[in-house]
Amino acid sequence: MSTQSGRQPYDLRSDAELINEIDSSAEQLTSGSPEIYQTQETLYQFLLEIVREWLPEEVLLEFKRLFFYQIDSPSSEAVEAVHQLVLLNDETEFRNALKRCCYILINNWDAARQYKAIQDLVQSFQDSTIEAQAISPIIKRLKSWVENFKNSSDYEELRLFTARYEEQQKSKWISRYTSYLLVPQYVEIANPIEQREAARALSRQLKDRFKFDLAMYIARSQSASSPEKLPKNPTALGDNVLMLIKAIVAKRGQYSYANLANIFINQIQTLNYKEFKQSLQKYLIFSVDHNSDHAIALQSKLAEKLKSLYSDYDSVPLTDALILRTCNRIIETLTTENRQDPSPLFTVLLSQGNPMTLVIVLLKLVLICNASRSHLEAQIAVLIRHYEQFSEQDCGWVINFLEIFNVTFAIHAENVQYNLVKMQQAQEAAPQTNLDHYRIFSQMKPIIRPKPDSAC
Template identity: 30%
Template sequence: MTFSVNPDLYKNHSPEQQIYQHLFELVQLKSVSETIECFRDLFIEGTNYVEKEISSALEEITASKKAEKEFYLFLNRCCYILINRWYMQPQMHYAIYQLIAIFNHPSRRILTSRSKSSRRLHVLVKGFINSEQYSTLQRLAQVINQTTHSESHDRNQPLTALIRRYPYLYEHCLLNEDATIEQQWIVKQIQSQVQRKFEIDLSQYVTYQVRLAQVAANNSSLSGTNRIIHPVNNPTLLSDTQVNIALKNFLGKVEGENTYKDLAHNFLHYSSQATCFRAFKDDLYEYLISGIDWEYGKLQFHQRLYAQLQNSLPQADFQKVNDFLIVRTCQKLLNFLIVETSSSPQHFTFLDLIGNQGSICAIGLLLKIILICRKIKPYLAKRVAILFNHYEFANDHNIDWFVALLEELNIALSIHFGNIDLCYFK
């Protein structure tokens, strides 16, 4: 396939910039199939590319001493040059999925018959396939593909196929630290679209359930209800009963006459009178344990939580409470309650809490924290994203608890941080 270019166009450009410019022109002038075929010839086949200037530039990149360190970022950028173009045209969204899929199909040429530079490219591309950059691209393609086509409500899919359902994870699962402004914009657009749709779907579903309840309360026959009230599907992977329980807990009264918003408001008012940071931590401890079953808490949880708070920034115990201390304390609490690092994703405390108190109670505890320190909501999402990455390729019933948690957290965050209004549900 011939793609003529002006060699002078690439003069004085770095090898990377030459390839970026080439791909930018390619995606504008060629069809999707031709563009993907050229991309495959250049990066997967790696031999006899039609544009010698471009293949020479790629050889220079792969031969560089910095190749192992920088090649993944370079190839990720190459992918995004095409993705950015296709994303702007909804009818071409399918191409993004096809592009990412070509990495799953090996070269048609026998490796031993390749030149040294081609073998070097093969090794680097193989490393890219095992990199975090490629995992992120796969998730993005999954999200865009599901946005284009009807979404499956099969709970028994691999976790990676469910990523689209949880927009609060997008920033941490669909972007790398080196993401460009364009990449961030795409993810932000998809996140906004998916979040808005979920809120509308949930609102319509709740309205439908409330109307059914009203019919039942009026002792009317339910036999003709579907002819009067248009049925609305449950937008979650939870049962109707589970959704109802989640709504009652995250919207309604949980401790006496108080909702979670009430509890947070009362705590912030009361703790503002704390004489020092240590007194604030004592108040925070009481605030957090008030919703935990005492029999469970006294076994170990209360003691460990108290120790965690006392060991948080002890050098500041007698300072006046400020925003920095509150943020850092809440971050440390989320580390303790969920998971601390991606390099060692141990989460025994979280598993024990959910196993003994249930996921609704566990999410309620997390809500208490982020409602008094809204700045750390992204930090909460990052902790959950670490667990998502940890369980991503599990495909058995052992992660049902985690899927339920993700769904319930989606409801909780939509209620407290979204634009959904479900006050009539009360």
């Protein structure tokens, strides 16, 4: 649906518009004093210069000299800048500077494919020098602040950037979902632009790698002559992943999810907001078994949520901003409403063993409003973090949902096309399609990516 020109009714602007507005004025805003800002800029410019000209190991050594050792370096101006930051006694601004410096290096090394340098940078915070005793009060404060950074969520976010190089840790099942854990970093506008860009790039790379590995697994597993030649399954679903993909791909033609989304978008063009909410409820529960307990719970909760949602706008003509906000609120109802704990509806749907119903409803929302996808993935990251405290055995039902979600959204990705091809003729006409008679074929396609925060 095309956004109307000018300002949205009642100033209800889309998330994309708000982000663009904030980003456009970001250079004019500084959280600290002019002295702190200038000191930080000195550091940033120095690192930008050397990361483009020096060898990675020389840059890393200089980074350690600045933040770990505070000793002589080729740039006494940069050393003095760090010294001044510590002297000004603002740990928050120091941490912001340290974090941004890390992401300046990560972005440049990633662009130059210097992946080991990124690993070495993250690992450098384990340097015993940080914990060494110091006589100078300034050096003591510096070491204390660096140690605090190492024990903070900022450093945990930094560690995600080594995920692509490390084999998945057997004890940390959440490492399989790093592409989602990175999303909160790039949707959080308070993060440095370098961090947001690095997180978005790595998340995209990990998703593309999963889509490629899944396509290769499908192709080779159907033609492997022996179990020993089977490729590694990139999912935790075992052999069931093939039947899952066949079932998803088999839903084609008039009732495919993409086609239903296009029909829905065309039908809502002239509706007001209240009529849109009524149509959205019907669209989301279409094809769900209406007699099942989980369908009744889903329909009841959606009806309750939509009726009261932005009710002041019920008579207003529909806009992209309203669609985006509505889809985001429904996504929260289906995942987590307080960004800490699973929502009641999420728990009900999964506890009754119906992850596919939830996944398809979420897919339907993204198909009518692609701008909601990053919000959905950020919500998924919150759920992963919530269940991180449990062992893989204790939250198998959640992992099953995450795997089905991952596969389903990979199948509906814009640069992969999956098709079913019948390989043998059934002897007798059957009332239902026998998926065993079909094979899956995938095709990777070039893609022109939309702007990250484009409207629905």
